Amino acid sequence: MTLTDKAASFARTETEEGAVGDVPEMIERVARALVLDYGGHPDQVLGFSSASAALWTFYVPAARAAIAAMREPNEALLGELHDKVRIEVRPEERGAYITNADAMWAAGIDAALGNPPAAR
Incomplete structure (x- = not known):
């Protein structure tokens, strides 16, 4: 799997209908905040030539997990x-x-x- 494929898989999500859709806005916002919190720049491009992706896309799974953890209120x-x-x-x-x-x-x-x- 290339870097682009991996980032694309992080930055895409399954919808309820089973079709692939874009990352929901709130997940992207959290992913970008995580990158900033770790001292990076969300739009920094990683990779070489055509195999590249924005840094924030690699944080989508962590953003998804963080939001899901808040499902049950304290x-x-x-x-x-x-x-x-x-x-x-x-x-x-x-x-x-x-x-x-x-x-x-x-x-x-x-x-x-x-x-x-x-x-x-």
């Missing part, structure tokens, strides 16, 4: 989300909507990282 994350949720009830639409999803997401990630709540 108590800190659940507590932070519970404290932050704001729901707007709309009887005319027979629905209820979370009005601060962005703030909840950020608070949940901060809790998962062990960061104290940001000043409000």
Whole structure:
């Protein structure tokens, strides 16, 4: 397997339908962050001539594993989300909507990282 083939296999994923698709944006973002954390440049190209690939593509499996590990929330994350949720009830639409999803997401990630709540 060439370097390009290996990188391509890391940078591609199976969809639910079984077809090969591009890496989801969040996995790419995490892979790029991992490269930066290890002191590299995500877009650095590795390889020779036509057998080359961006460095971040080699971190896709680690990014996938890191995100999958967060599937089950811990108590800190659940507590932070519970404290932050704001729901707007709309009887005319027979629905209820979370009005601060962005703030909840950020608070949940901060809790998962062990960061104290940001000043409000």
